[in-house]
Amino acid sequence: MVLRAILFLMVLLISGCRSTNIEVIAHRGASGEETENTIAAIKKAIELNTDAIEIDIWRTKDDSIIVFHDRHTARLSNDSLIIPEAYFADLRNLTLKGNRKIPTLREVLEILPDDMKLFIEIKCCWEVGKAGEVFPMLSELLEETGKTSQAVIISFNPDKLVEASDFLPDVPTYWLVWENKPVDELIEKALDYGVDGLDVNYGILSNELLSKASMNNLEIYVWTVNDPVLAEKILAEYPGIKGITTDHPDLIKKIVIQK
Incomplete structure (x- = not known):
């Protein structure tokens, strides 16, 4: 009887702590709860025990790497500055x-738990000159x-992902895609650039994309899904995805765990 009771408790514990291979990535931190790309948003994502955090980085005129999304600050601040200038x-x-306040990448890295991934989007990927040269500093940091x-x-710029691999050969790279291009074209380009997979807008997901990506050992991530009903639909129709990026990691995590 005692052994049976112990086994029953173990089953309950396992079912209550069911894990999943699908990663939930907090978009710009838990940006649905706190101001995006700030330390507060990062800490909130950590508190919510998300699998990974996504942030955006720029190189400033005086060679700091800061965490911010837009090229200029007007949308979120009391002034408008062009970040690379x-x-x-x-x-x-x-x-x-x-x-x-706008944080530095170092400040984010210093509070990142050792078991949590950090997806770093290279926002300066289209800048020319020194403003676009981020990888020597990033790799050192x-x-x-x-x-x-x-x-x-x-990155949306696959050329930057090639550069990333030159400086950080062991770090995975994913090509951000939002355009609904022919699947064969996307796969061929991903293979040409040597990336580990594609990170696509959920609107261009298809079984063809997942199937051909899998055949070519490419992983598929999806962004940005905030509606739990939509997340449930995506997980049901496309179980082969690697992860979902969301502003609300707590809500989407619940859906993922249920699957």
């Missing part, structure tokens, strides 16, 4: 929505903070 001190002095093994590089 601005000094870090001036960017730091801005007040963002929610009375937050990841090494200094001991976070290289947790990093994932994503």
